[in-house]
Amino acid sequence: MKTVVVRGGGDLATGVVQKFYRGGFKVVILEREEPLAIRRTVALCQGVYDKEHQVEEMTSLLIQSPGECAGVWKQGKIPILIDPEGKWIGEIQPDIVVDGMMAKKNWGTHKSMAPITVALGPGFEAGEDVNVVVETKRGHHLGTLYFKGTAIDNTGVPGELEGITRKRVVYAPCSGKVKHIKDIGDEVREGEGIFYIDDFKVNSPLDGILRGLIHEGLMVREGMKCADVDPRKEAIEYCYSISDKARAIGGATLEATLILLNKKGDDHDF
Secondary structure: OOEEEEEOOOHHHHHHHHHHHHOOOEEEEEEOOOOOOOOHHHOHHHHHHHOEEEEOOEEEEEOOOHHHHHHHHHOOOEEEEEOOOOOOHHHHOOOEEEEOOOOOOOOOOOHHHOOEEEEEOOOOOEOOOEOEEEOOOOOOOOOOEEOOEOOOOOOOOOOOEOOEOHHHEEEOOOOEEEEEOOOOOOEEOOOOEEEEEOOEEEEOOOOEEEEEEOOOOOEEOOOOEEEEEEOOOOHHHHOOOOOHHHHHHHHHHHHHHHHHHHHOOOOOOO
8 A cells, every 4th residue: 555645734735635545545644833724624734733633534633753653544544743844754655745735835845755756836847846746726727737847837816716816815914813703614794803913803805704714823924824705605515625626636646646656667757
């Protein structure tokens, strides 16, 4: 059974984890001490805060060392380790490493980490940094595999929902500590308070469902992405299930892995 290390456990990386988990791979997630995911209900990295967190049929379980992975896998769960620099990858010796941090830049992932390396989105060059890069930009090319070259540059514009792009995403207007007013899944109105940064109340930019909200108690800096309001009426259900985008990216990542596994030993330069 092949072992997969996924660097990052946010909502898109969780879509990747699900495909490998369902495919019978042994998966371990490496995360930072304070994950910044805002779609926390569908992000396995929430297990860092809660020690254990379920997303659909998967449960992540926080552990302290790679030696605990085997016991977690026997439980049918997914181990999650605090290791933002990937120092434990050498001990785990995975067959596949996936960079799912969505940092828009490479924080140290390289081809020597595993026989197969895959990265999500911009910031990586296929054939140089990793074997394959997966396109993460919504639209016709979502899920495209690049065996040479790079993904489309980050535009900084969120995906469109009901014709709304930038307005639906809430960025920190100042630096400070987050305190929640609303919870993920709550219906909110434009101008209604959804969280505080210290004593500054941050309001909803539109009517909708609060689909994402950064973890309470975190210190955020000005300009950091902190919340996401979905204008769709049916969005309450979407707060608790993996998104179409995450599923597409997950399927593409598994596809990339299978291509390389099946061509291993052939005269191909990946």
